[in-house]
Amino acid sequence: MENNFSLQDICDTALACNTKNIYIFAHEKHDGDAKGSSLALVEFFKGKGFNSKYIITTKDTCLLHVFNFEVEVTESVDERFIAVILDTSTSSNTENSIYLQAEKIFRIDHHNNGEIFGDFNIVKEEASSTCEIVASMLDETEITPKMATYLYIGMYTDTGGIKYNLSENVFLQFAKLAKCGADTASLVENMRFSTRNRKRIEGLVALRNKVFDTRGLIGSVIKNECRFDAVSVARAVSTLTCLKGNLYFCACESASTKEVYVEIQSAQSSSIDVSQYAKKYTGGGGHFHKAGFTLKSIDELDKVIEDLKGLL
Numbered sequence: 001m002e003n004n005f006s007l008q009d010i011c012d013t014a015l016a017c018n019t020k021n022i023y024i025f026a027h028e029k030h031d032g033d034a035k036g037s038s039l040a041l042v043e044f045f046k047g048k049g050f051n052s053k054y055i056i057t058t059k060d061t062c063l064l065h066v067f068n069f070e071v072e073v074t075e076s077v078d079e080r081f082i083a084v085i086l087d088t089s090t091s092s093n094t095e096n097s098i099y100l101q102a103e104k105i106f107r108i109d110h111h112n113n114g115e116i117f118g119d120f121n122i123v124k125e126e127a128s129s130t131c132e133i134v135a136s137m138l139d140e141t142e143i144t145p146k147m148a149t150y151l152y153i154g155m156y157t158d159t160g161g162i163k164y165n166l167s168e169n170v171f172l173q174f175a176k177l178a179k180c181g182a183d184t185a186s187l188v189e190n191m192r193f194s195t196r197n198r199k200r201i202e203g204l205v206a207l208r209n210k211v212f213d214t215r216g217l218i219g220s221v222i223k224n225e226c227r228f229d230a231v232s233v234a235r236a237v238s239t240l241t242c243l244k245g246n247l248y249f250c251a252c253e254s255a256s257t258k259e260v261y262v263e264i265q266s267a268q269s270s271s272i273d274v275s276q277y278a279k280k281y282t283g284g285g286g287h288f289h290k291a292g293f294t295l296k297s298i299d300e301l302d303k304v305i306e307d308l309k310g311l312l
């Protein structure tokens with residue numbers, strides 16, 4: 001069921017269900033947008049007098065380093081609660097399945113071609129980020145400086161550092177968050193941090209770039225190197241987009257599992273919907289201009305490259 005709701009509706013539903021607990025969930029390998037929107041809503045619901053927490057089941061150091069917020073790991077939940085699921089395109093992408101115990105499930109997302117699940121859904125594919133949607137749902141008077149900073153980080157990271165998906169509304173929301181006291185100075189400082197492995201991956205992707213098709217297919221294939229993870233590979237493809245092209249990809253084979261993480265990005269001016277293509281693969285999906293998936297082995301890569309040529 002796809003429909004509209006307000007944040008007040010979530011509070012009203014909790015009260016109608018006789019619970020003060022509003023728990024927030026996001027996708028696995030939660031990124032800045034998932035974390036930012038989650039922490040902002042925890043803050044919002046707490047301000048409204050509810051018990052609210054961000055439910056994660058594995059420890060996350062980025063939450064502390066970037067957001068300056070330590071989230072305790074939750075193993076299980078016995079009490080009644082309302083679930084709010086953020087930035088998560090399909091039920092199988094959720095970080096954990098505790099949300100299934102909720103009295104009612106609300107969902108807010110901006111991914112393309114996702115799945116409608118839960119009781120109430122807001123899906124705005126045109127939005128840069130879930131943080132942009134959440135910011136738009138809030139009135140200036142409701143946004144504390146902390147919430148403003150969390151939402152700003154999510155919008156900043158999901159736009160690749162204010163590089164893409166820049167609609168008029170993105171700037172309106174950035175302006176609103178700045179007015180509400182977003183700490184943009186420490187944000188820029190915190191975002192500079194990277195892991196050494198991630199830097200290595202970015203360097204390799206930049207170094208190994210090759211033109212696969214003169215109509216504008218540029219990619220990097222890295223075999224049997226580094227400790228790859230989907231998030232690092234997803235970020236690394238952006239190092240190619242300063243080269244003139246239409247479609248960019250990087251395919252990175254993990255030395256240990258032999259799985260290949262593939263991330264594809266189409267130029268902002270291009271009409272190629274890469275999320276549609278990524279969906280053909282297990283666990284694949286993302287956004288119109290940026291999406292990823294995993295291959296079981298490098299042998300499947302030639303077919304992918306031929307397909308990408310066909311998309312040009």
Ligand SMILES: [Mn+2]
Binds near residue numbers: 110128
């Ligand atoms: Mn997002």
